[in-house]
Amino acid sequence: MSPVSLVLNIFWIALGGFWMAAGWVLAAVIMAITIIGLPWARASFSIAAYTLFPFGYMAVPRDMVTGRDDVGTGPLGLLGNIIWFVFAGWWLALGHLVTAVLLAVTIIGIPFAWAHIKLAGIALWPIGKAIVPAE
Structure with a gap:
């Protein structure tokens, strides 16, 4: 991680990154408790780490990384994303948007x-x- 990314990540944690990462972890724990939600829990834990340190990393479609389709990038992935959206995605997105609006007030x-x-x-x-x- 570059020094600039490190400084930005430190400021990020202080300016809302920590509480949103905690929201991702909470969603992961709730999904893991249900047993059926284990695939979503894995994705949620991974994105919780990304939410804690977003600078210097980026999210890309998994088939671009591996070079092949898998369960998460095919029709079952679409179904999984729809289920995720209904149960957890909308409120996590809302939390990010509210935080974004509050942060955008200052330069x-x-x-x-x-x-x-x-x-x-x-x-x-x-x-x-x-x-x-992101390199």
């Missing part, structure tokens, strides 16, 4: 607001995504 908060908006999109459809270094 310093605009880059962090933009990161929250990108995370809101991921919150709606997380299945089939991979977190990779």
Whole structure:
């Protein structure tokens, strides 16, 4: 991780990143308790780590990383994303959007607001995504 990414991630944690990562972990724990939700829990834990340290990483479709389709990038992934959206995605996206609006009020908060908006999109459809270094 570059020094700039490290500094941005430290500011990020102080400006709303921690509580949104906690929301992702809470969603993962609830999904894991249901046993049926284990695939969503795995994706949620992975994106919780990304939400805690978003600078220096990016989310891309998993088939771009592996070069082949899998369960999460096919029709079952679409079904999984629809189920995720109904039970958890909309409120995580709403949390990111509210935080983005609050941060966008200040000039310093605009880059962090933009990161929250990108995370809101991921919150709606997380299945089939991979977190990779931005290099």
